[in-house]
């Protein structure tokens with residue numbers, strides 16, 4: 001597939017802030033990602049391009065690598081010479097999501113994918129990661145708010161069993177738009193587990209397998 005998931009790290013903050021700006025241009029103030037790294041309730045996952053899967057993920061053009069040092073290093077890697085891991089260029093991030101764990105709910109606060117990378121299964125991979133994290137945290141359900149006009153995101157959430165539970169009137173301050181509250185059924189039931197496993201298999205068959213590191 002060429003994409004992986006892992007927890008947000010400090011060095012990712014500039015890239016994630018950039019993706020947030022692109023995915024949620026009217027959001028103000030921006031999410032305090034740096035501060036949230038110390039927030040015990042909040043978790044962020046980032047989606048990154050796994051190097052070497054050439055079909056969907058060409059290596060970054062040398063011209064996009066800022067300093068001559070990085071250019072030299074990247075050439076060496078292409079030639080098969082491996083520098084110590086600490087010196088490798090930062091991973092190219094393509095999406096992120098935020099999840100708050102409260103009582104028995106996993107609350108997805110945002111899912112965003114770079115515009116140029118949409119339609120490749122990354123949003124779906126992020127939802128898979130959220131549900132898997134919810135299992136790890138023993139959450140009962142996964143829930144979120146979404147703009148009533150955001151049919152693309154709603155379609156993604158419906159695919160993973162989120163159903164409309166209610167409306168928050170005027171939830172979005174930029175245009176006073178309503179939010180749909182969408183929530184899964186209990187994720188620990190055999191029914192949900194079975195349909196989630198089927199979706200996971202279908203995603204892997206269609207997009208290839210993914211590396212998913214979810215943290216604790």
Ligand SMILES: CC(C)(COP(=O)(O)OP(=O)(O)OC[C@H]1O[C@@H](n2cnc3c(N)ncnc32)[C@H](O)[C@@H]1OP(=O)(O)O)[C@@H](O)C(=O)NCCC(=O)NCCS
Nearest residue numbers: 023110111112113118119120121122123124152153155156
């Ligand atoms: C919503 C978003 C995260 C989807 O990410 P994505 O990587 O493009 O989505 P995927 O390729 O994984 O598609 C997964 C599902 O989403 C839905 N979807 C994706 N693109 C769609 C489109 N253009 N039209 C309708 N449904 C679409 C489909 O249900 C799709 O499943 P399918 O491939 O079986 O049809 C992305 O469009 C985005 O970042 N949008 C801006 C930010 C946003 O609105 N976030 C959600 C609100 S919190």
